[in-house]
Amino acid sequence: MSTDRPVRTSPQPASTVREGEWYLDGLNPQQLEAVETLDGPVLVLAGAGVGKTRVLTTRVAHLLKTGRAWANEILAVTFTNKAAAEMLSRVETLTGARDGSAWMGTFHSIGSKLLRRHAELVGLKPNFTILDTDDQLRLLKQILKDENIDEKRWPARALATQIDSWKNRGFDPTHVPKPESIAFASGKGNSLYGLYQARLKRLNAVDFGDLLLESLRLLRDNPSLLESYQRRFRYILVDEYQDTNHVQYLWLRLLASAHKNICCVGDDDQSIYGWRGADVENILRFEKDFPGAKIIRLECNYRSTGHILAAASQLIAHNRKRLGKTLFTKSGAGEKPIVTGVWDGAEEAGEIATRIESARISGVSLADIAVLVRASFQMREIEERFLEVGLPYRVIGGPRFYERAEIRDAMAYLRCAHQPDDDLAFERIHNVPKRGIGETTLAALRQHARAHGLSLRTASRDLIARNGLKAKASHALLTLLNDLDRWGAEIDQKAPDQFVQMVVDESGLVAMWKAEKTEEAEGRLENLKELVRSLGEFSSLAEFLEHVSLVVDTAGADSGPRVTIMTLHSAKGLEFETVFLPGWEEGLFPHPRSLEETGQKGLEEERRLAYVGITRARRQAFIYHAANRRVHGQWQSSVASRFVSELPRDNVDFRESETREQWMPSAPSYLGVRPREAGAAGASPAPRGANSFTSGTARKPPRGMATGARVFHLKFGPGTVFAEDGGKLTVDFDHAGRKMVMDSFVEPA
Numbered sequence: 203m204s205t206d207r208p209v210r211t212s213p214q215p216a217s218t219v220r221e222g223e224w225y226l227d228g229l230n231p232q233q234l235e236a237v238e239t240l241d242g243p244v245l246v247l248a249g250a251g252v253g254k255t256r257v258l259t260t261r262v263a264h265l266l267k268t269g270r271a272w273a274n275e276i277l278a279v280t281f282t283n284k285a286a287a288e289m290l291s292r293v294e295t296l297t298g299a300r301d302g303s304a305w306m307g308t309f310h311s312i313g314s315k316l317l318r319r320h321a322e323l324v325g326l327k328p329n330f331t332i333l334d335t336d337d338q339l340r341l342l343k344q345i346l347k348d349e350n351i352d353e354k355r356w357p358a359r360a361l362a363t364q365i366d367s368w369k370n371r372g373f374d375p376t377h378v379p380k381p382e383s384i385a386f387a388s389g390k391g392n393s394l395y396g397l398y399q400a401r402l403k404r405l406n407a408v409d410f411g412d413l414l415l416e417s418l419r420l421l422r423d424n425p426s427l428l429e430s431y432q433r434r435f436r437y438i439l440v441d442e443y444q445d446t447n448h449v450q451y452l453w454l455r456l457l458a459s460a461h462k463n464i465c466c467v468g469d470d471d472q473s474i475y476g477w478r479g480a481d482v483e484n485i486l487r488f489e490k491d492f493p494g495a496k497i498i499r500l501e502c503n504y505r506s507t508g509h510i511l512a513a514a515s516q517l518i519a520h521n522r523k524r525l526g527k528t529l530f531t532k533s534g535a536g537e538k539p540i541v542t543g544v545w546d547g548a549e550e551a552g553e554i555a556t557r558i559e560s561a562r563i564s565g566v567s568l569a570d571i572a573v574l575v576r577a578s579f580q581m582r583e584i585e586e587r588f589l590e591v592g593l594p595y596r597v598i599g600g601p602r603f604y605e606r607a608e609i610r611d612a613m614a615y616l617r618c619a620h621q622p623d624d625d626l627a628f629e630r631i632h633n634v635p636k637r638g639i640g641e642t643t644l645a646a647l648r649q650h651a652r653a654h655g656l657s658l659r660t661a662s663r664d665l666i667a668r669n670g671l672k673a674k675a676s677h678a679l680l681t682l683l684n685d686l687d688r689w690g691a692e693i694d695q696k697a698p699d700q701f702v703q704m705v706v707d708e709s710g711l712v713a714m715w716k717a718e719k720t721e722e723a724e725g726r727l728e729n730l731k732e733l734v735r736s737l738g739e740f741s742s743l744a745e746f747l748e749h750v751s752l753v754v755d756t757a758g759a760d761s762g763p764r765v766t767i768m769t770l771h772s773a774k775g776l777e778f779e780t781v782f783l784p785g786w787e788e789g790l791f792p793h794p795r796s797l798e799e800t801g802q803k804g805l806e807e808e809r810r811l812a813y814v815g816i817t818r819a820r821r822q823a824f825i826y827h828a829a830n831r832r833v834h835g836q837w838q839s840s841v842a843s844r845f846v847s848e849l850p851r852d853n854v855d856f857r858e859s860e861t862r863e864q865w866m867p868s869a870p871s872y873l874g875v876r877p878r879e880a881g882a883a884g885a886s887p888a889p890r891g892a893n894s895f896t897s898g899t900a901r902k903p904p905r906g907m908a909t910g911a912r913v914f915h916l917k918f919g920p921g922t923v924f925a926e927d928g929g930k931l932t933v934d935f936d937h938a939g940r941k942m943v944m945d946s947f948v949e950p951a
Contacts, residue, residue, distance in 0.1 A: 225263050229256075236465075236498045237261045240270055240437070243458075243492035244465040245485070249529045250514075250817035251505025251777065254467050255285075258441055259292035261465065262304075266293075271436050273304040277457065279312055280441035286311070289441070305435070309450050313413035316420060316431075323424055324416045331407040338362055338409050345397050349390070354636075356387045360719045365395055369411030370479035372418060372449040375399055414449045421456050432460035443468030443488075447479035455491065462492060470525050471518045474771060474811045476800070477721055482807075486523060503529045505777050505820050507536025512853040513823075514816040520848050521806045529817075538855040539816065539823035541786075541846055546830040547580075551587035554782050557824060558593060558765060561780060568594060569763040570779035574770050574815050576791040578603075578725050579732035580784060581767055588765065598768035604750055608715065608726040612733055613750065615705050619689040620743055623657040635714040637678040643671060659683065685709070698746060699737035706730055724795070735832045770815045781819035784826045786812075787840040812845045825849075829944070839943040841930060907931060912951035915943060920951050 226234060233253060236246045237260045248254035262278060265271045280286050286307045293304070305312060314332065321328045333341070342358040364386055368378055375396035383392030402408060408416060421428040438458050440446070443466035446454070458464040466488060473482035489495045503511055511529045518524070544550045558571055573584055582603040588595045603609060611634050617627035633639045650670070651661035662683055666676050689705055696704065706712050712730060715723045740746040766778070785791055791812070796804035816823055827842040907913065911923045913933060921935035931945050 223264075223267065225260055225267070229260065230502050232498060232500050232502065233257050233260075236467075236500065237264050239496055239498065240265065241463060243462050243488070243495035244498065245443075245488045245495055246465065246467040246498050246500060247525055247527050248467050248469055248500045249503060249527055250469065250472065250814070251503040252500040252529070253504055254441075254469075254500060255288065255292070257500065258439060258467050259289055262289075262293045262306075262439065265437055275434060275436045276304060276306075276439070277312070277435040277437070278304070278306040278439040278441075279309050279454075281308060281445055283308060283311070285441060309453075310410055310413045313417040313453075316417045317408070317413065320420055320424075320427065323427070324420050325403050326408070326416075327406050329406070331405070332413070333402075333407050333409045335362075337407075341401060341405075342394075342398060345394060345401065346387075349387075349394065349397070351387050351390065351394075354717065357717050357719075359723075360717070361386060361391070361394060363720045364391060365398065366409075366411050367479065368395065369415045370447040370449055372415065372452050374415065374419070414453060418449055418453050418456070421453070428456060429460075431457060436461050436463060438464040440464070440466040441468075444470050444473035444482055444485045445475050445480045446484045448481055448484075451481070451484045458492075464492065470523075471521070471527075471810055472774060472814055474774060474807060474814055476803070476807050477796075482523065486525065497525070499527045501527050501529050503531045503817075504533075506531060506817060507533050507821060509535050509538045509853045510816060510819050510823055513539050513849050514813050516850040516853070517816070517845060517848050518809060518813040521809055522802075523806060537822055538853055539819075539825060539849070540855045540857060541825045541827070541849065543842065543858045544826055544828050546828050547583045547784075547832070548587075550784050550826045550828050551583045553826065554584060554784065554824070555587045555591050555593055557782070558780075559591065566779060567763045568765045571782075572766040572768065572773065572776070572778040572780075572818065573782045573784065574768060574773050574818065576770055576785055576793060576811070577728055578769060579728040580790075582729075582732050582736060584767060584784070594762060594764040595767055596764045598766055599772035603729070603732075606726070606729055608711070608729055609733055612702070612706050612709075612711060612730060613747075615686075615689075615709050615711070616702065616743060617747065618659075618686050619693060619705065620747060622659050622686070622690065625651075625658045628658045631709075632679075632682070635710040637682065637710075638674050639678050639682070640675070643675040643679070646671065659686070693743050697738075698740050698743050699734050701743060702737045703734045706734065738832060770811050773818050774814050777818055777820055779820050780822040780824075781815065782824045782826070783812075783815050786825050786827045786843040786846055787831065788843055789838075789840060790831070791843050791845070809845060809848075812843075829947075839941060839947060841942070841944065907945055907948075907950075913948040914951045915948045921948075 226237065229237065233256070236244070236257045240261075246254070246257060248257070258278070262276060265276060266273060278289060280289060290304065290306045293306070305315070307315070317324065317326065317330070318328050321330060339358045339362060342361050343353060346353050346356065346358060346361070364382075368382070373379070375392060378392050378395065383389075383395075385391055387394065402412070421431070435457055438454065440454060445468070454464065466485070468485050470482055470485045473480060473485070476482070489497070506514075508531055511531055515528055542553065544553060554573060558568070561571060562568060575581055575584075578600065581597065585595065585597075585603055597603075600606065604613070611631060614627040614630040617624045618631065621627075629644065632644055647658050647661050647665065650656070650665050651658050654661065654664070656664065662679050665671050666680055669676075671679065685708065689701075689708075692704070693701060712727065715726045715730070737743075737746055740749065792805055792808035796808050798804075800807075816825075825846070827846060828840055830837050831840050832838070907923050907926055909923055909925060912920065913923060913931070914920050915933070915935065919935060919937055921933040921938075923931055924934050924940065925932040926945070930942055931948065932940065932942050933948070934940050
């Protein structure tokens with residue numbers, strides 16, 4: 203028998219663990235089946251917390267230990283370097299093999315490995331450079347300038363996002379759909395893409411999108427090479443298959459089309475990255491792509507308790523496009539998730555802080571607690587409350603609210619308007635947004651200021667008067683100085699939130715981020731809106747600036763265990779003892795942009811995001827929805843997210859906070875909360891500080907108010923009912939415009 207290839211044997215029944223296969227100990231029957239079903243296409247539907255990583259690594263170990271394949275005949279791909287390193291480490295531990303011959307890594311690392319081996323076939327040299335985002339943007343800016351395209355109107359970052367989208371879907375410049383190719387720079391998007399790719403080749407460089415697009419082209423255009431890799435990779439394993447984009451899907455299908463021994467592990471219910479190119483259809487059509495595929499469902503959850511799983515399972519069952527599975531646990535029912543309706547965001551943050559403090563006193567480590575938000579702007583109110591009560595926390599996936607670049611820029615403008623001699627703030631914003639005041643001009647200002655003992659603002663006017671600067675820089679600088687002086691004169695003439703709104707608009711900060719048209723820019727705009735909203739809580743700009751200085755100074759003083767604050771997207775793959783999920787309201791979650799852009803598809807992805815949030819909890823989950831949110835400086839009434847009504851009453855405890863009950867004697871029927879006793883109807887709400895609604899008697903208004911009826915709302919004043927739908931009123935308020943409110947918030951006028 204030849205010794206250059208291991209002996210291959212048929213898989214044994216999954217019912218027993220054989221001698222010498224100690225690494226299979228402890229696998230449940232479904233996990234064991236997933237490990238031992240080695241021939242043909244296999245889709246392992248792995249729900250949250252079912253031990254999928256162990257299944258994946260044990261499957262690789264089983265291939266090696268049973269002699270089915272050498273290490274270099276197995277291709278295993280995942281999405282993060284951390285996951286790839288963990289997979290490789292576990293396999294080495296199980297098998298004792300550390301020869302480095304296994305092809306295990308991220309899609310991009312495997313693509314890079316292929317390209318470096320065969321670079322000349324795609325017009326590159328093996329020592330090609332992989333550009334980072336900054337280099338990519340610099341190159342695109344050069345191209346836009348060469349083509350006389352206004353970069354302010356058509357930003358390089360927006361073009362980079364568009365090109366990345368095309369590459370994620372497998373489109374080179376010759377295959378971009380025509381409607382999309384004319385969508386940038388008045389029809390020049392496709393030609394700019396072509397120029398960019400040509401420039402990359404001249405530089406012997408690729409970007410991250412090319413690592414997959416070019417490796418796909420490498421295989422497609424060279425049949426003999428493709429055949430050699432198809433022969434080589436007898437077994438292909440893919441982690442997080444639900445997160446693959448189209449070019450990754452095409453790449454995998456090409457390599458697996460010969461042996462068809464492909465095992466994809468994933469969860470269609472956790473596909474939440476559609477906004478960055480992931481296509482849930484890849485996992486949904488697996489059986490169609492690979493006829494005869496075996497589907498194995500891993501449904502035994504080792505993380506969460508019964509009530510948490512039941513709540514998450516019933517919620518996700520409302521999605522139409524899913525393969526279907528039902529998680530169960532042997533850990534017992536545990537505590538029911540608690541859904542609480544609160545008055546506003548401040549009360550929501552307060553309740554979260556209070557519960558966390560109680561948990562800490564009872565012995566729960568802060569490191570086992572997480573607050574998961576739908577949008578990053580929600581973090582501000584929670585962060586400030588934590589700082590007030592001394593709860594240590596960390597923000598994952600980005601800096602703390604007041605440390606974000608867009609917030610620091612806005613704060614620098616406010617500091618300059620308030621204090622003309624603040625040179626550090628002036629240096630930050632002198633050319634943000636870009637206005638033609640470069641480093642040479644700034645150096646001249648510094649030198650003049652030091653020489654004459656002046657602030658940069660005063661030195662600027664002095665140099666302009668002396669004609670000491672170039673005309674273009676002088677004009678741009680004078681415009682900035684006049685704006686700062688004008689804003690400074692208006693500080694005491696406007697309410698703080700109105701003043702800040704004026705500054706971020708007129709400074710060009712809002713326009714700068716709007717022009718980018720990227721997901722990141724959308725988040726930055728939301729943060730700027732939250733900054734404006736936060737000013738409504740202060741009586742003056744000076745009070746706010748002092749508050750922020752103290753907040754930033756206090757942050758980060760504790761190095762021990764901390765509460766984790768992060769977005770729901772960042773939380774995938776993690777788990778915590780206790781999870782808090784604030785902001786479950788219509789207009790926030792599901793996020794309106796998802797509904798507007800992709801309709802039902804977007805709604806289902808938002809529901810999957812809610813499912814991910816709930817299943818991060820091991821023992822306790824707390825969900826909150828507020829009756830009011832302040833948006834753009836105006837209070838808006840909110841109704842609970844549709845996801846709240848989709849949670850099962852038998853497995854969830856629906857509650858109202860004491861303050862909210864005083865104002866909502868008739869809770870929405872889906873909450874499962876009994877109306878308050880009639881004798882409590884006259885209670886007044888807790889004080890709300892500078893933004894308090896007028897205190898008064900809470901009455902229970904008549905239901906089913908007719909269209910055209912005149913009503914009165916404690917915040918929005920008098921108005922006329924435009925429409926009524928099951929206790930929700932659309933009202934045209936005389937002074938606040940059209941808003942949707944619960945009928946329990948108004949009374950006949």
